[in-house]
Amino acid sequence: MSGALERRYRRLLRAYPPAYRRTRGEVLVGVLMDAAPPGRTRPTLREAANLVRHGLRARLGRPASRTxxxxxxxxxxxxxxxxxxxxxxxAWETGRPMPDRAETAAILAEVAPEHRFTDVQIAPALFTWYSQRVRLRHLDKILLFDGGEYEQGSGTASAAGTPPMPGGAAVAAAEAHLRDAGWRVHQRTTEAYDSCTDMTTITMTTVEARRGDTLLRVTVTDPRVEPDLPYLTVALQRTTPPxxxxxxxxxxxxxxxxxxxxxxxxxxxxxxxxxxxxxxxxxxxxxxxxxxxxxxxxxxxxxxxxxxxxxxxxxxxxxxxxxxxxxxxxxxxxxxxxxxxxxxxxxxxxxxxxx
Structure with missing residues (x-):
């Protein structure tokens, strides 16, 4: 039993530098063995923690330091x-590029066929700075004062004009189309605030869905803040690559x-x-x-x-x-x-x- 205890003490002493073990290792083992009660086969947790802690201090060149x-x-x-x-x-670069116009058009046709999208923006990269591809000339601005604009790229499409249906119906239709097309629909979120012009309550409802490596968000605003602003927006992103x-x-x-x-x-x-x-x-x-x-x-x-x-x-x-x-x-x-x-x-x- 004393042999097993000694071997375990020597394993713990490996926390100390080799030079320290050569000059003081035998003395430490001897002191520990003399202090151990008869029949003990393993160091106590306190002994193990102290040996490792002091060993790390010695390896870091500060054996007397507590911090x-x-x-x-x-x-x-x-x-x-x-x-x-x-x-x-x-590792993000192992993922697929952002959806191009053909893929975006196909997604819009299956998830929102009732709406006419007049403004379609394709994200140029997986991550963008001010919605543009990051170049070396942008690096100093990103690292110093304007890094908050570096974010995951997002392709967007918006529908303006006269809505073909009320906002609640548009949300329900979008969720039904998404499920029919094989998208996994997540919990919807709703934000409401008062308009600054006529104090009407404006509701923004967002539906988030995922299929494969594509993430989609549909946002419906009801009623619109201004006639020229879109009432429905679709955003597309890529999900985290494996x-x-x-x-x-x-x-x-x-x-x-x-x-x-x-x-x-x-x-x-x-x-x-x-x-x-x-x-x-x-x-x-x-x-x-x-x-x-x-x-x-x-x-x-x-x-x-x-x-x-x-x-x-x-x-x-x-x-x-x-x-x-x-x-x-x-x-x-x-x-x-x-x-x-x-x-x-x-x-x-x-x-x-x-x-």
Whole structure:
């Protein structure tokens, strides 16, 4: 039984760096074995947690720090989420392009044959900025001050003129046509507000449906605010491609591992130095703040309005709407890494002596 306990203690000691285990491993095992009561075959949870916690501190170059593991975890988590956001955006490109005019016309004919659509707009890409395809020249505006206009592309078609039927009948007919055509119809939503001109109550009813990789929203306004405005609008989008989920999981794991390793490298080289620590703190504050603001807002939005498809991961991180914080945080992190790479000669000599 003592042999099994010793083997389990040695497994837990793998949380420590190899050099630490070589110089102090036998002493630690001996102390732990002497303190264990007769008949014990497994370390207690408290012992396991303490060994792992102190081992991680040693690996991060701050064995006496009480918070270094927390800093490392926060860094690894946000790096994993950012990497996953990039990976999921790339995975979106595995989906089909947006519906073209022929596909749009076929969908309109089967879901709203009673209406005459006079304005049909085809989305140029899966994601657009101000309804146009994103170009490299737009990147600075998206990353700095105007990222809120980067959104999933949506093709639209609207019907104006005299409605062939009342609004309620148009909604019911649209739902019937959708079901007959094989669409999965989700719960309808209704918003009502008072007109600013004649104080009449205007109702906007939206029906959301999904078929395959296509998402459709039919919005009926009754009565119209103005005679020239459309009374019915159809919007078409693509649903999340199957490759997005595995890409996101892989991105989280890869980004978190790289974030942890880079943090550990910088931490071991900057113990006792204030400037790199301040850079790291600024980077984490700037990176996590948009997510802390976006997550409650997005969660409330999804709970208030049922969604057939959830918003993409980067919007839950406040990106690119608040990407100026991401850019500033990245600059702070790069400065901290630069300071770590140019550690002082005294710090380098001290590290060599300790090693």
């Amino acid at each position: 270094v593991a927390v800093w490392a975890t926060l860094t690894a988590a946000i790096c994993g989420l950012f990497t996953a956001a990039v990976a999921t955006r790339l 490759a997005v989920l595995p890409a996101g999981v892989a991105g989280v794991l890869l980004g978190a591992a790289l974030g942890w390793l880079v943090f550990g490298w910088a931490s071991r080289r900057t113990e006792g130095r204030v400037a790199p620590t301040l850079c790291l703190a600024a980077a984490l504050l700037l990176w996590w703040s948009p997510a802390a603001l976006a997550v409650p807002s997005m969660l409330g939005h999804h709970l208030d309005q049922p969604h057939a498809v959830w918003h993409p991961l980067w919007e839950w991180l406040g990106q690119p709407t608040l990407s100026v914080f991401f850019v500033a945080g990245t600059c702070a992190a790069l400065l901290g890494l630069a300071l770590a790479a140019t550690r002082s000669g005294a710090g380098a000599a001290t590290t060599r002596k300790v090693g």
